[in-house]
Amino acid sequence: MKRMLPVFILKTILILLISIPINAEEPKKRIAVMPFDFSGNITKDEAKYLTEKVRSALIQTRKYEVISNDQIETMMAVEAKKQGVGPGSCSSEQCIIDLGNALECEKMLVGSAGEAFGEYSINAKVLDVVLQQYENAADVSVASKNEFPTAAKEVVKKITGENYESSGDISYTGMLWRNALVPGWGHLYANQTRGYIYLALFAGAGGAFIWSHLNFTSKQDDYKNAIDDFDAKYETANSANSLRAYMSYAFISVIAAAVTDIAISGGSYKSRYFEPVTSIHPSIRLKATRDTAFGQLRLRHRLLNHEQLSYRLLIKHKF
16 A cells, blocks of 8 residues: 555646646737827827837737737728728727637727827727727826827836836747746746746645655664564565655656646747738738747638628628
C-alpha cells in the first residue's frame, strides 16, 4: 500500500496538469473604434490621428479585441457603395449598430473632437450593439492639439476603467522566464487567471517535495543510528527515498507544464489586432486575428455570409 502512495500522488498531479486547457483564454468582447467626427479648426488628418491614438490606447488595455481601422473603413465603403451614399457616411445610431453587426462586434466606440473657447474637447462613448444603447462616456479637454495622445489615454481610461499605462506590451520572453522561475507567474503577467492554478500546483508539489525530503532524512538517520531491525529501517528509508524521487518528478512536471503551456500559447496573449489575411473581392478585404485558429474559422464563416449580410443591411436602409 505504501509503495502505491507515491504513484497515486504523481498520477493525481499529472491528471490535474493535463486537465488544464492549453490556450484557454477568457473571451474578450470585440470592439470597433469609429472614425472620430471633427469640427472647428481640426482637420481630417488630425481627427484620424486622434482616432488611432484612442485605438492604440484601447488595444493596450487588453480588455477587448480591437478591430483595425482598415477593416472598418473597408466595410463602411462597401455599405456606402451599396446604399448610394458618400464614403464614410455612417453617423446615425442605427447605421453604427448595423455596421457593428456586420463586423461581428459587441461594442462600438464613437467620438468627436472640436474646438471652442480656446480649448479642444474630445468626446467619446461606447455603444452596446446587442442592447442598442450607450453604456459609457468620456469628455476630456486639452489646451492644444499636441495633447491629443494624452487625451486619448484619458478617454480610454474613463471609458474602460482601466489604466492602460500599467498594462504595457506583453513580452513573450518575460512570460517564459517568469513561468520558469515560478510556474503561473508568467500567466498572471499576461493577465491569464489560470496562472493561479499553476501557482497552487507549484506550491503543493513544492511543499510535498520538501516534506518528502525531510521525511527521508529522518528515516535515513533512524537507519544510521539503528542498533536493531536494520532490514526494516533500511526498507523504510528506501521507501522514503522513492517517495522523495516521485515528489521531485511531480515538482519538475509542474514547471515543465507551465513553461510548455506559455511557450505554445503565449503568442495569443498579446493584444489582439486584426490584420489582413485574405480577400473576398478586389474591393473587399476582410481581416481576422493573426494569432488564433478561432479567428480563421470566424473569417471563413464571415466569407460565407458577407454577401447576405450586406444585402440585408442594404434592404434595411433603403426601406
